[in-house]
Amino acid sequence: MSKTFKAHCPRCDGERTCFIHGEHEEPWSWHDGYNSQHGQNDYKIAECCGCEVVFFHKSGWDSEDWDISYDPVTREEIITNPVTVITFPAPEKKSEKPDWVWAIAKIDPQLFHILEEMYQAYEHGALILAAVGLRTAFDRTTTVLKIDPELTLKQKVALLLDEGYIGETESKTLEVVTDAGSAAAHRAWSPTLDGFQILLTTLEQFIRRTVVSGKSALEIANTIPKRPPKIPKPKPQPNEQP
Template structure:
């Protein structure tokens, strides 16, 4: 005879007052499993995410980036690597089309993105590999590992930070750098 049980509980942390639901499942032919909803945070959001969120109030691309990044983090947190990989693919496409317009295909967008100087040739190769991993999930039933998805998200976060934040940050650094001294050329007497 086969039996199965599911016990739901609402629990609250005595330290931070966080409330979660706990599900304890078990059966006569399986081990007991315990799940928490929402699950523990998988990855801390980057420090610039708050700035991106503030800018999202003002324009569409920042809103799209915030929404896509949030969905990717949720997919990672909930053990959905395929959805996270597809989200990274969409995120990269959004960044490229924001900067160079939609050229028709991923390859054409990536070429234009590199040609206009937003990325180096090495970065272009990396982005192409990440785009292919996202496409493989959709078209070739690929299941990326957690480490694969982490690497893809690392690349996407670094690209967003570089494209949307580094120019302003470096401009601020440049304002604090003292000017080079000016030297006069002295004519030699012969």
């Protein structure tokens, strides 16, 4: 079983439990006959247990770098050496992408890559490309949901409504998403930033509910034991005549 430790994941940009795939400890010391210095560097190849990114983690301390605190009871001095941590790659730039998008990579890698590129376009202000990405992401989501790929986008929205994936109001908002994407793709129409954010929220809610949460619910359902069949009660026998 792999060892784990807590570290700052450069992709999640927060402290996560990580697997250790390799590690090396390097204590060191120096002296010139009058002065001395010592410390230690620890190196790890780590994998985040959440998003599964693999990264390099270095932590180290130096006897010449120290802080003083005080024991709250005895008031004695406590000397500690602060630990310096370096990770490579460095933490990623803050993204508009919600955390649940990483779960899509395991469910459907193609949908994940479409969303990745759509968010990149959004974050760089390329709203025409981002709007086309919304339409493409919706189209791929319907494929994940086993909707006939030969249908038009409008027919797919209607079928999602008929099969109970979405309600009447959501079907209308998703039609707006697909219409906006088509206008961006074929007529170079660009939504405003506020308008795009509304369309994005609509699509995010649809994908999270039907693909991410829906799949999780089905996995839980598969673990629930089936109800045992009912044993039919014996029919009452007519009283025998004397």
